[in-house]
Amino acid sequence: MPLKGRVFSGMRPTGRLHLGNYLGALQNWVELQKDYQCIYCAVDVHALTTMKPQEKAELKPNIREMVIDWLAAGVDPQQSIVFVQSHVPEVMVLNTLLSMITPLGWLLRVPTFKEKVRQMEETEETVSYGLVGYPVLMTADIILYKADTVPVGEDQLPHLELAREIVRRFNFWYGETFPEPQGKLTEAPLILGLDGKQKMSKSLDNHVELAASPDETRKRTLTAFTDPQRLRRSDPGRPWVCNVYTLHKYFNPAGAQVVYDECTTARRGCVDCKGHLAQAVNTYLAPFRECRREYEANPSLVDAVLADGAHRAAAIARETIREVKERMGLL
Numbered sequence: 001m002p003l004k005g006r007v008f009s010g011m012r013p014t015g016r017l018h019l020g021n022y023l024g025a026l027q028n029w030v031e032l033q034k035d036y037q038c039i040y041c042a043v044d045v046h047a048l049t050t051m052k053p054q055e056k057a058e059l060k061p062n063i064r065e066m067v068i069d070w071l072a073a074g075v076d077p078q079q080s081i082v083f084v085q086s087h088v089p090e091v092m093v094l095n096t097l098l099s100m101i102t103p104l105g106w107l108l109r110v111p112t113f114k115e116k117v118r119q120m121e122e123t124e125e126t127v128s129y130g131l132v133g134y135p136v137l138m139t140a141d142i143i144l145y146k147a148d149t150v151p152v153g154e155d156q157l158p159h160l161e162l163a164r165e166i167v168r169r170f171n172f173w174y175g176e177t178f179p180e181p182q183g184k185l186t187e188a189p190l191i192l193g194l195d196g197k198q199k200m201s202k203s204l205d206n207h208v209e210l211a212a213s214p215d216e217t218r219k220r221t222l223t224a225f226t227d228p229q230r231l232r233r234s235d236p237g238r239p240w241v242c243n244v245y246t247l248h249k250y251f252n253p254a255g256a257q258v259v260y261d262e263c264t265t266a267r268r269g270c271v272d273c274k275g276h277l278a279q280a281v282n283t284y285l286a287p288f289r290e291c292r293r294e295y296e297a298n299p300s301l302v303d304a305v306l307a308d309g310a311h312r313a314a315a316i317a318r319e320t321i322r323e324v325k326e327r328m329g330l331l
């Protein structure tokens with residue numbers, strides 16, 4: 001069957017991924033490979049917009065751990081292009097050229113910009129130029145490879161709309177060059193962390209790593225927050241407010257109805273229920289973890305994947321830069 005188009009998607013190198021990253025994005029990446037030519041990128045330059053200089057030593061190991069998770073989950077480097085953003089420096093060239101046509105006002109009105117400035121305890125005076133220009137670099141990432149499809153969550157739609165505005169302006173000023181990237185809204189579920197309240201996140205330490213050992217998985221799962229109104233074992237539970245039940249639906253779909261029935265009739269205690277969930281997660285992830293161990297034992301395999309990915313990405317990138325320079329009168 002012919003492919004539907006070219007997908008670009010990137011992830012910040014945060015190290016080992018967790019269950020929320022898997023259900024929210026990575027699983028979708030694997031699926032997209034069936035219908036699209038996919039370009040998957042560890043966006044290390046983006047990481048610099050919020051990274052402290054003393055964290056720089058973590059960047060390289062974080063990229064490696066994250067890419068191993070991608071590969072172990074089923075991202076196929078033969079079929080998809082898997083690489084590190086800075087290994088194809090043409091993206092920095094395109095970023096500079098696009099910044100010449102992007103009004104500052106467009107960047108300042110991006111809703112997440114002010115929020116990020118606040119989170120970083122900066123002001124609009126002290127915030128870096130790179131953080132303001134983050135959407136331009138994101139646009140360069142996508143269009144350098146002439147990707148026409150970008151998997152996005154609702155919250156990323158404003159960024160994509162800005163990318164589309166930049167593309168429209170470029171095409172209008174310099175002639176039809178880039179496809180306007182379309183957002184492919186993914187029904188990425190919002191996966192809550194073990195606290196049952198906030199999104200699963202490494203920084204909140206409410207996560208379970210995909211690469212965790214079965215024992216670690218069990219220990220962490222047993223700390224999960226459940227139905228707060230269930231004070232005694234004999235109280236019927238409310239699985240619909242319980243994140244443990246939600247996770248059962250993903251990792252133990254065949255047994256989720258039993259969990260529901262036994263919970264609502266108090267035939268199941270929460271400790272047992274969390275133990276069952278840990279077992280289900282361990283069973284579900286066993287092939288992933290085995291594959292991961294192989295990559296960990298053979299670091300040269302990951303190096304080869306990234307070198308090949310950068311090589312294939314650079315071939316597309318060089319051609320785009322040549323065309324852009326010509327369009328902009330630089331040749």
Ligand code: SF4
Pocket residue numbers: 226227230237238239242243244245259263264268269270271273274
């Ligand atoms: Fe949640 Fe399971 Fe306890 Fe029910 S029995 S409240 S689903 S942990």
